[in-house]
Amino acid sequence: MPIRYLLVIASLLSMSGAMANDYVIENVNLVPMTEEVVKKNHSVLVKSGKIAKICKQARQCLDGGAQRIDGSGKYLIPGLADMHAHTSHIPELAKKNPVQRGMFERIQSQQLRQYAMFGVTTIRDTGGGELNLEARKKIEQGKATGPRIYTSKGAMDGNPTLHNATLPFDDPKVAADYVRQSVAEGYDLIKIYSTLTKPVFDAIIDAAKESNTPVIGHVPMQIDMEYVLQKGLRSIEHLSGFGMFCAGYDAGLKPVMDDVYQGLNYCTPEKVKSVAEMTAKYPVWVDPTLIVQDNVKTEWDRHTRYNKEEASFTPPMLQVFQEWLFEIFHPRPRAGLKASKPVRKAIVKALNDAGVPLLVGTDTMATGYNVHQELALLVEAGLTPYQALVAATSEPARYFDKEGEFGTIVEGANADIVLLDKNPLSDIENAKAIRGVMMQGQWWPKAKIDAELAAIQAEYKADFEMVKAMQAASH
Numbered sequence: 001m002p003i004r005y006l007l008v009i010a011s012l013l014s015m016s017g018a019m020a021n022d023y024v025i026e027n028v029n030l031v032p033m034t035e036e037v038v039k040k041n042h043s044v045l046v047k048s049g050k051i052a053k054i055c056k057q058a059r060q061c062l063d064g065g066a067q068r069i070d071g072s073g074k075y076l077i078p079g080l081a082d083m084h085a086h087t088s089h090i091p092e093l094a095k096k097n098p099v100q101r102g103m104f105e106r107i108q109s110q111q112l113r114q115y116a117m118f119g120v121t122t123i124r125d126t127g128g129g130e131l132n133l134e135a136r137k138k139i140e141q142g143k144a145t146g147p148r149i150y151t152s153k154g155a156m157d158g159n160p161t162l163h164n165a166t167l168p169f170d171d172p173k174v175a176a177d178y179v180r181q182s183v184a185e186g187y188d189l190i191k192i193y194s195t196l197t198k199p200v201f202d203a204i205i206d207a208a209k210e211s212n213t214p215v216i217g218h219v220p221m222q223i224d225m226e227y228v229l230q231k232g233l234r235s236i237e238h239l240s241g242f243g244m245f246c247a248g249y250d251a252g253l254k255p256v257m258d259d260v261y262q263g264l265n266y267c268t269p270e271k272v273k274s275v276a277e278m279t280a281k282y283p284v285w286v287d288p289t290l291i292v293q294d295n296v297k298t299e300w301d302r303h304t305r306y307n308k309e310e311a312s313f314t315p316p317m318l319q320v321f322q323e324w325l326f327e328i329f330h331p332r333p334r335a336g337l338k339a340s341k342p343v344r345k346a347i348v349k350a351l352n353d354a355g356v357p358l359l360v361g362t363d364t365m366a367t368g369y370n371v372h373q374e375l376a377l378l379v380e381a382g383l384t385p386y387q388a389l390v391a392a393t394s395e396p397a398r399y400f401d402k403e404g405e406f407g408t409i410v411e412g413a414n415a416d417i418v419l420l421d422k423n424p425l426s427d428i429e430n431a432k433a434i435r436g437v438m439m440q441g442q443w444w445p446k447a448k449i450d451a452e453l454a455a456i457q458a459e460y461k462a463d464f465e466m467v468k469a470m471q472a473a474s475h
Contacts, residue, residue: 026058028071032409033393036386046415049441079121079416081396084361087111088131111367112146118368121416128152153182158195172203179207192217195255221255229282258333264340276350287361290377313366316464349382360392385428
């Protein structure tokens with residue numbers, strides 16, 4: 001046999017781990033997320049990881065080589081998205097230490113696998129870093145399990161920074177060069193933070209526009225919110241900026257951790273309506289991340305409040321990190337964050353009513369699990385279950401200019417889909433009733449999902465013992 005044929009066969013065999021199977025999901029109630037509708041008893045043919053055909057009758061989707069999945073009485077939705085994820089931050093000192101690097105790679109693998117088991121097939125990692133580029137490549141090659149990854153390189157802040165997980169920039173040229181370098185290295189977005197000055201912010205936005213790269217993040221506290229929107233911020237994270245709008249720039253709030261979200265407590269119904277209407281004038285998405293503020297604990301909560309189920313889905317080494325996050329806020333600002341919950345809900349409802357597109361994001365550690373908490377909080381804020389799901393499916397695709405590729409169940413789209421036992425449009429809690437997940441052309445039935453979650457839990461148990469040993473050795 002000629003050597004060139006042997007090389008072709010070897011190449012095909014090496015790709016076999018990433019090759020997708022064909023499936024037909026029969027007689028399922030389709031929730032396509034193109035409109036608020038349930039299409040009863042449809043069938044969906046998946047070929048090579050794509051939705052090849054959607055049929056009103058099962059026989060129209062029959063394909064001799066496709067594996068048949070019974071969808072009778074079940075509901076099919078697009079895969080969910082977490083548009084404010086953090087799975088890969090690795091300190092510089094750990095990058096060259098094989099043991100420490102391996103620890104961060106292990107945590108990231110756990111988080112990405114867990115995302116998928118909760119029906120999350122797309123994430124936007126706003127903390128970013130090289131581990132994301134490596135993980136994305138492995139997932140695309142079929143060598144790892146996880147969602148589609150969009151990522152930044154690292155958060156850009158002013159000097160001094162809001163906290164030490166961000167990078168300081170006070171020179172516009174240096175900031176612009178960092179943006180160009182990030183794009184050249186393959187990153188998808190630029191994340192900004194709260195202490196940026198106007199000249200540096202302008203340089204970041206202008207450099208990103210050269211490659212049509214979205215800039216997302218905090219509205220810098222020293223810059224007028226409407227100016228930031230006029231310049232083209234693609235998405236606002238954590239409702240940052242809304243508090244400064246309510247408080248006014250003469251309220252004495254400073255770009256420091258204790259003040260950063262306290263402006264929300266100056267909001268009135270009139271101010272909320274006004275800022276929502278102003279925001280609606282610009283092509284910007286808002287990612288409220290209600291769950292991250294909802295999870296903030298007061299000094300009292302710290303000793304009395306514990307979500308055992310959520311903790312069971314949080315890597316033990318990241319629970320240690322959560323303690324650090326607790327400490328960066330002092331007791332008074334933590335209490336202020338808790339007090340602003342009704343305001344945050346009112347802003348989300350006002351933005352939705354004004355037509356501002358929303359995104360589901362978490363900024364938390366129990367990956368996948370927290371996405372369902374965020375969906376519930378959006379409904380608690382006054383959105384319908386359909387509107388909440390839009391923020392986790394079709395809007396993320398529109399945000400990335402990927403309509404028709406994911407986020408909706410339409411012919412030609414990637415087959416990133418979730419099979420549910422119950423109708424999520426009647427109760428958002430039903431989005432957790434997962435019977436199966438499809439991603440990268442592979443089908444994960446419930447038994448396989450349960451086994452994978454059990455494997456992750458076993459890893460957490462081993463990691464917990466390691467963390468205890470590390471803590472004991474440090475005392």
